[in-house]
Amino acid sequence: MRWTRRRLGITLLGVMGIAIAAVPFLTDDRYLLKVLTFVGVNAIVVAGLALLFGYAGQISLGHAAFFGLGAYMSAYLTTTHQTPWLLAVLAGTGIAAAGGLLLALPSLRLKGHYLAMATLGFNEIMSVLFVELRGITGGNNGLSGIPFPSIGSFVIDTPAGIYLLVWGVAALAFLGAANLVRTRPGRAMRALHGSELGAVASGVDTTRLKVQVFALSAALAGLAGALYAHAVGFISPTQFSLEFSILLVAMVVVGGTGSLVGPFFAAVVLTLLQYVHALIPGLGNDVASVIQDWEVDISGMVMILTVIFLPGGFAALVRRKRIGVAVDGETV
Amino acid sequence: MTGKWLQRMLPATVVLTLVVASLAGCSQADSSSDEGGEETAKEPxxxxxxxxxxxxxxxxxxxxxxxxxxxxxxxxxxxxxxxxxxxxxxxxxxxxxxxxxxxxxxxxxxxxxxxxxxxxxxxxxxxxxxxxxxxxxxxxxxxxxxxxxxxxxxxxxxxxxSNSLVVPFTLSRLRDAGITKIALMYDTGGFGADGGDVVKATVGEYGISVVAEQTFNPGDTDMTAQLTMVKGSDAEAVVLWNAGKESAIVAKNMQQLSMMLPLYGCHGNARAEFAEGAGDAAEGFRFAAGKILLPETYGTDxxxxxxxxxxxxxxxxxxxxxxxxxxxxxxxxxxxxxxxxxxxxxxxxxxxxxxxxxxxxxxxxxxxxxxxxxxxxxxxxxxxxxxxxxxxxxxxxxxx
Known part of the structure; x- marks a missing residue:
């Protein structure tokens, strides 16, 4: 029984992977491809955030800032210093990881609301820096003319190419994360989530673990940011605001704790929400703009409803339904 | 058991309803927006x-x-x-x-x-x-x-x-009014920063010097701090380069600080919202703009x-x-x-x-x-x- 379910899961994942990879060959709608590229970018951030929040139980309201750090670093290096793309993306990932490490060292002594406040503060500080460090970031007017991804003379300049690149990275991020949660650090993370004291008693170095997970998720956010910068070619501070941080957390909360698949689907749905007009071609402009205006409110409301009625997120709903009898038999 | 199930399904139902409602809204809006008589044979x-x-x-x-x-x-x-x-x-x-x-x-x-x-x-x-x-x-x-x-x-x-036309025009008016020292305020967004740059680059040609320079960000809601600095300078007029809602706040803050300096804006302020937003603080506010506001300035023939x-x-x-x-x-x-x-x-x-x-x-x-x-x-x-x-x-x- 368990074996077949596992096989079913793998088959479903395979089908999904093939479907995602096939998209560029099925459509020539360049805009749709760009939108789906953004979905892939957000999915990379969510992979890291699902580890941090969904598995280790540590909240971050500052992931948009790490995303921005990666984006600005890579954009600045490639536009001003003509750094090769791959190096610039690595630098973007690196600076985000370093930022995550630096923030984690003092802040992860904090718990719950206090940690949320500290990361929120970090996001605000970075937002101010993105605007004020005009020499590097271009201030409010942003940085434009960011080159396409390229390795040597090979330039990925088609929407389909960038789509495949981003989704390739996203697939690696999810496979890596899935692997991680099934091994010793993953179990330690879950123990930490369940009870920090219990985890310590079981021999888990919780401080070290928390810092590691935080830096890893910041690095993934930075990587996604760097990829994003080269995919759009233009970045400005508003893209890395607290609003985006909250949207990212909403994806993980709605998707479900202790799950990677749940947050992935939540990332897909909540990202597409702002691009409804890309998916439904004949959609009236007014409707699209109403949905866009209410986007933050919709994701906020969905998050509140999830927390109230479905604390484990949608992943928990699926999980409980699957093994529903056993769980209910025990608890009721 | 049923109660619990219901409790679990509720959020899913709410979300589904939202999606369906918005989709229904879309298709409705869609059909109404396409009604604009497509009888012309040629494509738009x-x-x-x-x-x-x-x-x-x-x-x-x-x-x-x-x-x-x-x-x-x-x-x-x-x-x-x-x-x-x-x-x-x-x-x-x-x-x-x-x-x-x-x-x-x-x-x-x-x-x-x-x-x-x-x-x-x-x-x-x-x-x-x-x-x-x-x-x-x-x-x-x-x-x-x-x-x-x-x-x-x-x-x-x-x-x-463009600012490269409006700035010289404004500066020449300031010179004609006998003003030699100005305080320059602008927003750090595209238009304001651009205007600020042009003012600083050309101000010397008009025998005027910038004795105070203050900036604010788009969306800021209080410029008292910047204006206090301006008040402490020996500026004879304030030149404000901004096209957003912030202009009205600058005018209001100046009034609150009882600053009597003449305030010069730019073509970004040529709209009723500014005068309404600033209320009586806008009295005496000067700005250069095109002739549409008073069409007789085109010359009636x-x-x-x-x-x-x-x-x-x-x-x-x-x-x-x-x-x-x-x-x-x-x-x-x-x-x-x-x-x-x-x-x-x-x-x-x-x-x-x-x-x-x-x-x-x-x-x-x-x-x-x-x-x-x-x-x-x-x-x-x-x-x-x-x-x-x-x-x-x-x-x-x-x-x-």
């Missing part, structure tokens, strides 16, 4: 417009949108462009360069437009440039920053008087006067208030494109459309009379400007 020419309908430039984007919608009806009643109806797809950029860029991508990749009007703001206009260049689509911006045409791009045209009064009449009748300069910028942008299309043969390309817009010669618009050249994509002159002063909540001509 589609133009995109990226305007700030929300955010700090919402007060600019709204008249621009109104104008485009009104003039579009008129153009299509007159048979469109050589029988082709004209369609304009308007996108809101929320006064955000990133959203302007995203909207541009959509207009190019999904809507497949022939030309783009906008953006409303300078920062937004510049954010769009990369994608405009990649697609090779002509853009007629309605933003007033100098960079729009000074950082020259063969594809980009501009209908408002001129072609410009007839074009402008006709536009003012139709706009006022339809929207219940007189158009401001921003409505005029959108009018000019739309007709610059449409007139160029009319001069072209069937099946023109976007490159040919760009060339034809560049050939615009003596087009009588609202902002002035446009003549583009290979190196001048603004096409305006200082003669198209006059100085206004706000008196009893309305603008009057400020004669030197």
């Amino acid at each position: 020419y589609t133009i995109g417009a990226v305007l700030s309908l929300s955010g700090t430039y919402a007060g600019l984007g709204e008249p621009e949108k109104n104008t485009i919608e009104m003039e579009l009806e008129r153009i299509n009643e007159d048979g469109g462009v050589n029988g082709h109806p004209v369609k304009v797809v308007i996108e809101d950029d929320a006064t955000d360069p990133a959203k302007a860029q995203a909207a541009t991508v959509r207009l190019i990749e999904q809507v497949d437009v022939l030309a783009i009007i906008g953006a409303t703001g300078t920062g937004q206009t510049m954010g769009m440039r990369g994608d405009i260049d990649r697609a090779g689509i002509p853009q007629v911006s309605v933003a007033g920053g100098t960079v729009v045409t000074a950082q020259f791009d063969p594809l980009v045209f501009q209908t408002p008087w 001129s072609m410009s006067y007839r074009v402008a009064t006709d536009f003012v009449e139709r706009y006022t009748e339809r929207y219940g208030k007189a158009p401001d300069t921003f409505a005029g910028h959108a009018y000019d942008a739309l007709y610059l494109i449409v007139e160029a299309m009319r001069r072209l043969p069937e099946g023109f390309t976007t490159a040919e459309l760009r060339d034809e817009i560049e050939r615009t010669d003596d087009f009588v618009g609202i902002g002035g009379i446009f003549t583009f050249t290979e190196s001048d994509h603004n096409g305006m002159s200082e003669d198209d400007l006059v100085m206004y002063r706000i008196q009893d909540g309305a603008w009057v001509l400020d004669t030197p």
